[in-house]
Amino acid sequence: MINKKIRYGLIGAGSNAERKHLNNYMTLPNVELVAICDVNIENAKRLAEKYNIQNVYGNYEEMLTNEKLDLVSVCTPNYLHAEISTYALSKGVNVHCEKPLAINAIEAQKIVDAKNQTGKKVMVGLNNRFTNEAVFLKKYIEEGYLGEIYQVKAGWIRRSGIPGRGTWFTNKDCAGGGVMIDLGVHYLDLALYLIGMPEPSYVTGSVHQNFSHTTTRNRNGYKGNPNGIFNVEDAAIGFIGLQTGATVNFEFSWASNIEQDKTYVEILGTKGGVSLINGELKIFSELLDTCVDISPKLNPNIKLMNEFEHFTNCILSGEELIAPAEHGVYMMNIIDHFYEASRRKEPVFFEKGKNKVLLLSSSF
Ligand SMILES: NC(=O)c1ccc[n+]([C@@H]2O[C@H](COP(=O)([O-])OP(=O)(O)OC[C@H]3O[C@@H](n4cnc5c(N)ncnc54)[C@H](O)[C@@H]3O)[C@@H](O)[C@H]2O)c1
Structure with missing residues (x-):
């Protein structure tokens, strides 16, 4: 397939499809x-x-049956990710599925199973793993510069950032959850990915719904539907104990009474610490018995890794995937456990040695 062009199709022509997938x-x-x-x-x-695409469909099964495609992007509401991805795989098509991989770990695992049966590739649209800062940090941490990691913090907090109150985003049946499954999936993922996705021991925390009644906290540019359903959380706060003994604090909000929006990952190790706050990378360490701060100057004109080029390279030449479907199952399993911990109001434990397969999820 090396000299052949990849025949590409897109399913779910909404805002993310255009901004991210087609444009790239x-x-x-x-x-x-x-x-x-x-x-x-x-x-x-x-x-x-707009993008000069010749073949237009209103039904994805028809499109995948009629067109001989090599790759599709799945950019529909979350509840359709598993159904569409498994169908595309059954037609021999590689899948670039948006985050979250599915609405829970059981659904996500169905995608992994279908991928394994067909030998095709699935990548999750975890774009935050592909920033220059994340690429640098991943390598820096893998090289051992932080020493032993003992504490991680991750968050994405917004003051007025509901992605359309009353749209599918705030409907549990369509989205699978609220801010945890929308923004948590990005930044908790980034933090855990950077430290090598260690096995979790337990998770605890709470979800909150404080802004479902108000029409004033929509994200800029997102209108919402005043009569639509809002039955998911707008804040999620939690804590993960990892098998390594390290701990993870996380907080996510679509709306909250804070001064400013913020994204962050902070990782503390015995030899050094790093922070990525609102995209700004800093390293904290010691030199000659003195505390030093380092601000890496990554050249913004050089893109170290491109999500879309990377996936086509994986398809064409077998490059190893940076965001494979299995990582989507890992994250959904943690999120399933978190939601259950919130419901029970107590920590929920993972079965040791089996964090990457389905456990309690089926009984939640
Ligand atoms: N990676 C990111 O940064 C990022 C950013 C935004 C959204 N997303 C993800 O992208 C996905 C889409 O989000 P969005 O903001 O573009 O939503 P959107 O509502 O703007 O677009 C979804 C589109 O899917 C279409 N659709 C619904 N059912 C369909 C079906 N059965 N077949 C074909 N099309 C169907 C809708 O008509 C709509 O046009 C979500 O999973 C979301 O979590 C990712």
């Missing part, structure tokens, strides 16, 4: 934009026209 796949010389699908055919037609 269209720039790759070895990718041909072949087909686009949305149940709202007007959405598909609009993007087809």
